[in-house]
């Protein structure tokens with residue numbers, strides 16, 4: 001067997017794992033999570049339902065859902081030293097880097113860190129998912145010289161998360177839209193960050209290590225960082241006309257336009273983007289200001305005509321975050337918080353049925 005015959009740049013189309021967690025059925029435009037379509041689920045279920053589906057393999061009954069939410073709330077608090085360490089980071093550190101540091105610190109607090117069993121890994125996942133809103137928000141706040149924000153236990157998980165970000169009790173519409181963002185971001189088969197988490201887990205390394213790898217992967221603007229990049233791009237201009245000019249200029253310069261294209265969807269719209277586009281419409285209606293929607297729609301038309309490319313989830317998610325009053329540098333951290341449900345499920349699965357990842361290379365070095 002010659003290894004070079006099998007080289008596929010970017011591992012495009014390569015099957016890296018067997019999984020019961022999720023599958024992108026592009027032809028049917030479905031995102032299958034444990035046998036359910038995430039797009040259909042987004043009409044009736046919320047983030048806690050999906051979190052339970054990912055970690056337990058089925059949708060929760062009413063009592064199970066109540067217990068799951070309570071379990072998360074029981075873990076809202078983080079050790080004081082995590083917050084103290086965040087205070088030592090240089091001002092201007094990106095919250096993704098603050099979160100990555102916080103995750104590393106938490107490893108030291110885990111008394112059973114060497115236990116990789118599914119049940120201990122799941123306990124760990126619930127604990128981390130409970131702590132993440134506190135870590136996410138305070139990674140931003142502390143680094144920006146703001147007071148530590150405490151959770152509001154009486155609010156739902158998603159309402160509290162949004163409340164901690166903006167400091168204001170959110171409206172029902174805002175909570176509904178924010179929760180849907182968490183749901184849509186919760187899991188997506190084998191993106192780079194999930195692959196990273198599985199590769200790290202495959203050495204028998206622990207969940208904290210796998211998540212710090214995954215958060216580093218997600219930070220890049222070809223992956224999770226695209227949502228922040230989309231908003232910075234939209235903020236470069238003020239009108240639809242100016243945005244059209246900006247896009248044509250970028251295309252002329254052969255720049256990639258953030259929020260477009262996808263390895264798996266390729267020349268199709270990401271089904272999640274349709275939902276975030278609807279959410280943006282609702283928020284524009286509420287404010288009676290359609291500028292961002294019109295700019296994004298103009299961009300969508302140009303990209304389809306010029307490149308045959310369609311929006312991915314991040315394109316419309318960015319202006320939705322903006323309309324919800326969320327600081328731009330929290331867009332990717334929120335993505336990571338939501339995605340931790342899916343990442344944790346993959347880490348549990350990898351540890352439960354493991355073989356170390358160790359591929360080969362196509363050698364193009366000096367003769368020997």
Ligand SMILES: CC(=O)SCCNC(=O)CCNC(=O)[C@H](O)C(C)(C)COP(=O)(O)OP(=O)(O)OC[C@H]1O[C@@H](n2cnc3c(N)ncnc32)[C@H](O)[C@@H]1OP(=O)(O)O
Nearest residue numbers: 221222223224226255256257258259260261262263312313
């Ligand atoms: C939630 C998520 O993580 S979704 C992804 C978020 N990332 C982004 O939005 C960043 C912008 N998009 C991209 O960079 C890419 O489309 C990716 C990274 C998502 C997928 O990358 P790949 O599957 O490797 O596709 P690749 O980068 O090779 O692109 C194929 C062709 O389409 C072009 N293309 C792909 N995306 C874009 C884009 N956003 N803008 C302009 N051209 C693009 C490439 O230039 C390339 O053209 P060429 O064949 O003429 O060289």
Ligand SMILES: O=C([O-])CC(=O)C(=O)O
Nearest residue numbers: 187188190191192263313
């Ligand atoms: O699937 C991918 O490659 C990226 C993506 O959309 C996600 O992680 O949600």
